[in-house]
Amino acid sequence: MIEQFGPHLARASGTRLDRGVDPDKTVKTHCCFCGQQCGIQLKVKDNQVIGFEPWTDFPFNKGMLCPKGVKRYLQGSHPDRLLNALVRDPQADGGFRAMEYNDAIRKTADAIAHLQREHGNDSIAMLSGASLTTEKTYLMGKFARVCLKTPYIDYNGRLCMVSAGSGNKKAFGIDRAANPWSDIVGAEVVWISGANVGECAPITTNYVWQAREQGAKIIVVDPRITPIARTCDLFLPIKPGRDIALFNGVLQLMIENDWLDHPFIEQHTVGFEALAESVHSWTPAKTAEVTGIAERSIRQAAEWWGTASTSFLMHARGIEHHSHGVQNVLGAINIVLASGRIGRENCGYATITGQANGQGGREHGQKCDQLPGARDLANPEHRAHVANVWGVDADQLPQPGVDAYELFRKIEAGEIRGLISLCFNPLVSLPDNNFVRRMLDKLDFFVAIDFFLNDTARHADIVLPGSLQEEDEGTVTQIEGKVIKINQAVDPPGDAKQDWRIIQDIAAALGRTHGFQFQSSREIFDELRRASRGGVADYYGITWEKIEEQYGVCWPCPSEDHPGTPRLFEPGTPNPIAGDKGPYYFPDGKARFNVSPYTPPTEDVDADYPVILTTGRVVSQFLSGTQTRRIGPLVDQYPEPRVEIHPQLAERLGIVEGDWTTITSRRGEMTLKAQVVKTIRPDTVFIPYHWAGAKSANQLTIAAQDPISKIPEYKVCAVRLRKADAAPVAEN
Ligand SMILES: Nc1nc2c(c(=O)[nH]1)N[C@H]1C(S)=C(S)[C@@H](COP(=O)(O)OP(=O)(O)OC[C@H]3O[C@@H](n4cnc5c(=O)[nH]c(N)nc54)[C@H](O)[C@@H]3O)O[C@H]1N2
Numbered sequence: 001m002i003e004q005f006g007p008h009l010a011r012a013s014g015t016r017l018d019r020g021v022d023p024d025k026t027v028k029t030h031c032c033f034c035g036q037q038c039g040i041q042l043k044v045k046d047n048q049v050i051g052f053e054p055w056t057d058f059p060f061n062k063g064m065l066c067p068k069g070v071k072r073y074l075q076g077s078h079p080d081r082l083l084n085a086l087v088r089d090p091q092a093d094g095g096f097r098a099m100e101y102n103d104a105i106r107k108t109a110d111a112i113a114h115l116q117r118e119h120g121n122d123s124i125a126m127l128s129g130a131s132l133t134t135e136k137t138y139l140m141g142k143f144a145r146v147c148l149k150t151p152y153i154d155y156n157g158r159l160c161m162v163s164a165g166s167g168n169k170k171a172f173g174i175d176r177a178a179n180p181w182s183d184i185v186g187a188e189v190v191w192i193s194g195a196n197v198g199e200c201a202p203i204t205t206n207y208v209w210q211a212r213e214q215g216a217k218i219i220v221v222d223p224r225i226t227p228i229a230r231t232c233d234l235f236l237p238i239k240p241g242r243d244i245a246l247f248n249g250v251l252q253l254m255i256e257n258d259w260l261d262h263p264f265i266e267q268h269t270v271g272f273e274a275l276a277e278s279v280h281s282w283t284p285a286k287t288a289e290v291t292g293i294a295e296r297s298i299r300q301a302a303e304w305w306g307t308a309s310t311s312f313l314m315h316a317r318g319i320e321h322h323s324h325g326v327q328n329v330l331g332a333i334n335i336v337l338a339s340g341r342i343g344r345e346n347c348g349y350a351t352i353t354g355q356a357n358g359q360g361g362r363e364h365g366q367k368c369d370q371l372p373g374a375r376d377l378a379n380p381e382h383r384a385h386v387a388n389v390w391g392v393d394a395d396q397l398p399q400p401g402v403d404a405y406e407l408f409r410k411i412e413a414g415e416i417r418g419l420i421s422l423c424f425n426p427l428v429s430l431p432d433n434n435f436v437r438r439m440l441d442k443l444d445f446f447v448a449i450d451f452f453l454n455d456t457a458r459h460a461d462i463v464l465p466g467s468l469q470e471e472d473e474g475t476v477t478q479i480e481g482k483v484i485k486i487n488q489a490v491d492p493p494g495d496a497k498q499d500w501r502i503i504q505d506i507a508a509a510l511g512r513t514h515g516f517q518f519q520s521s522r523e524i525f526d527e528l529r530r531a532s533r534g535g536v537a538d539y540y541g542i543t544w545e546k547i548e549e550q551y552g553v554c555w556p557c558p559s560e561d562h563p564g565t566p567r568l569f570e571p572g573t574p575n576p577i578a579g580d581k582g583p584y585y586f587p588d589g590k591a592r593f594n595v596s597p598y599t600p601p602t603e604d605v606d607a608d609y610p611v612i613l614t615t616g617r618v619v620s621q622f623l624s625g626t627q628t629r630r631i632g633p634l635v636d637q638y639p640e641p642r643v644e645i646h647p648q649l650a651e652r653l654g655i656v657e658g659d660w661t662t663i664t665s666r667r668g669e670m671t672l673k674a675q676v677v678k679t680i681r682p683d684t685v686f687i688p689y690h691w692a693g694a695k696s697a698n699q700l701t702i703a704a705q706d707p708i709s710k711i712p713e714y715k716v717c718a719v720r721l722r723k724a725d726a727a728p729v730a731e732n
């Protein structure tokens with residue numbers, strides 16, 4: 001029975017599909033999908049997950065789940081589950097034949113050794129992912145630097161959290177959502193920019209609505225009237241790519257009306273004067289013109305924000321997926337700091353974490369420039385600390401590599417010839433993916449490790465059968481910065497192995513076992529604790545036992561008797577950079593205002609391509625769709641991508657609901673059914689990106705990237721539309 005709470009929230013009280021079957025056990029763990037990391041109990045029978053029970057004690061979601069959480073248990077029994085290793089064989093059905101696991105490992109190691117001998121260590125690159133447990137992400141970073149000795153590893157969070165991460169580091173010196181979600185509930189004003197909370201962070205809806213119940217004003221900034229926008233108090237229908245203009249305009253009104261916290265600015269920040277100077281020209285009229293938002297609404301938003309006594313600002317990829325994503329984030333942080341409403345109860349700021357381990361996955365060394373504990377690979381002291389824990393010479397550690405998209409440019413340049421991909425589906429998820437496909441086929445050797453043959457893995461030479469989330473244990477760090485525990489429910493079936501064992505098997509086959517002889521995930525975690533010790537993301541004091549006792553532990557947690565840090569930046573809290581000079585992670589303990597000038601998107605509309613395309617998500621599908629496109633009830637809910645078009649634009653184009661519509665950008669073309677909706681700006685169309693091949697939105701998107709974070713500009717490119725002459729070939 002699913003008790004409905006709202007558009008995308010359900011109080012789950014067990015599924016009915018396992019009716020009459022007595023489970024062997026139920027296992028308390030977390031949903032494998034988004035960064036909310038809802039608590040769930042999986043029901044297990046004969047080494048199969050057969051259903052679930054709500055885990056009502058888990059404080060974050062109190063038993064609630066979204067449609068994906070309710071149906072997640074169905075994926076393990078899917079017939080596509082990889083049960084053995086595969087090797088490319090053009091003669092075989094589907095292009096692959098089964099291979100004995102050890103032979104596949106041998107073949108993988110031989111190919112790596114051969115390429116490294118012929119072309120150097122740097123000829124091999126790795127792609128990793130933030131759906132993995134933190135233990136695995138740690139091992140991946142260590143494997144690249146210590147076993148392969150290549151600088152080239154990066155991860156799919158490059159497409160996700162990095163603009164927020166860079167912005168947070170520039171402003172606060174630390175990259176973590178700053179507050180427990182309970183602070184949302186007590187806020188007088190909740191500002192939500194570029195976040196489809198109802199569909200993408202469904203449980204957070206509940207926190208926002210609790211705030212609203214208590215009288216909070218909700219402001220939503222989005223080019224589309226999303227489910228959360230339908231219940232907000234003020235909706236700002238922004239033209240994609242213009243958020244920094246809005247934040248600058250709001251700040252200018254705060255300055256003009258003296259809606260500023262002067263003592264806070266004085267005591268806890270630097271750089272306000274230069275910033276104030278830089279936003280001077282952002283009058284409401286100019287802001288309205290650039291953003292496409294009515295002047296009156298801008299004034300209203302500034303007044304509510306400026307005069308509140310408590311507030312919470314959150315954003316997600318809507319402001320981050322831009323070639324100036326970091327600047328957008330800094331603009332958001334500027335209005336938070338100017339209000340002084342951070343670091344205390346009911347006052348806060350957060351970027352909404354995307355992937356299951358979007359937070360933990362960006363802390364412990366799978367990023368191209370990072371070492372565990374959010375340390376810098378280029379910093380000699382940081383290198384020395386980690387090299388010591390790893391028992392290697394710091395000089396042997398490679399220097400920083402390049403971002404995930406640049407890795408593909410290096411394939412094009414012939415510098416990278418071999419690729420190991422675990423937990424990444426770049427062929428669907430990277431922009432301009434026709435380029436990505438050509439590069440995959442150019443590789444001399446490509447091994448993919450996954451539990452399904454995802455669209456990228458179809459281009460692999462070897463596929464190794466990895467583990468589903470419920471087939472292993474370890475930790476992830478959820479949306480509030482809390483480290484929680486994933487518990488193993490079932491064993492990997494057939495020849496499938498836990499991912500960390502596969503990585504160690506490759507190390508062993510290469511004869512490079514030093515540092516890759518862990519017997520359990522817990523041993524990896526214990527080394528990670530030491531590697532992170534004294535860093536910004538300090539996990540040293542976190543133990544699996546403490547996680548269990550406290551329903552999770554927020555980092556930083558520097559010692560075993562430390563309870564963890566739910567709210568960052570509380571005055572009086574010391575940190576490893578500032579000591580007790582102040583709560584921010586800079587030597588003087590103060591936060592930074594950053595001048596963030598407005599620049600238009602890389603590809604603006606013009607006469608040839610007059611419409612803005614923005615891309616994103618729907619509630620029932622997850623990321624590249626590898627998992628959710630295999631879960632029947634979720635497919636039924638939204639079977640294939642459609643293009644959202646406003647009635648005015650549709651009318652101009654002679655398109656009606658359900659018409660096949662061809663969308664063309666400078667990179668590609670696709671034909672989809674039109675969904676004519678009044679909930680989108682008339683100058684913008686929206687396509688969800690969860691599908692592959694002819695249905696992939698990333699055929700159209702632009703590979704422009706933010707110069708600092710290297711995030712792709714998924715949220716704006718220019719397209720033209722026409723009514724299609726016929727349905728696409730596959731549909732005929
Ligand atoms: N159902 C579902 N939930 C998910 C995921 C999923 O795939 N499916 N993925 C998870 C992950 S990894 C992530 S990163 C998060 C993403 O969560 P969100 O960022 O909330 O989702 P998106 O759909 O990418 O984009 C959010 C909103 O940004 C708006 N937008 C587009 N351009 C702009 C702009 O220029 N300015 C502003 N202000 N808004 C703009 C879009 O209209 C959209 O409503 O969701 C997580 N949760």
Ligand SMILES: Nc1nc2c(c(=O)[nH]1)N[C@H]1C(S)=C(S)[C@@H](COP(=O)(O)OP(=O)(O)OC[C@H]3O[C@@H](n4cnc5c(=O)[nH]c(N)nc54)[C@H](O)[C@@H]3O)O[C@H]1N2
Nearest residue numbers: 131156159160423424425429454466615623624626689714
């Ligand atoms: N146009 C457009 N493109 C986008 C976005 C957008 O808004 N618009 N959003 C971007 C964002 S925010 C994100 S996060 C990316 C995501 O992009 P990807 O990371 O490429 O998408 P996933 O579907 O998570 O692919 C991960 C693969 O890892 C596998 N996997 C999951 N868990 C595990 C595990 O524990 N072990 C192993 N071995 N494999 C595992 C899955 O089966 C899947 O094949 O997409 C980005 N692409």
Ligand code: SF4
Nearest residue numbers: 031033034038066069
């Ligand atoms: S997808 Fe996210 S919100 Fe939905 S149940 Fe899973 S963790 Fe919770």
Ligand SMILES: [Mo]
Nearest residue numbers: 159160354355
């Ligand atoms: Mo993401």
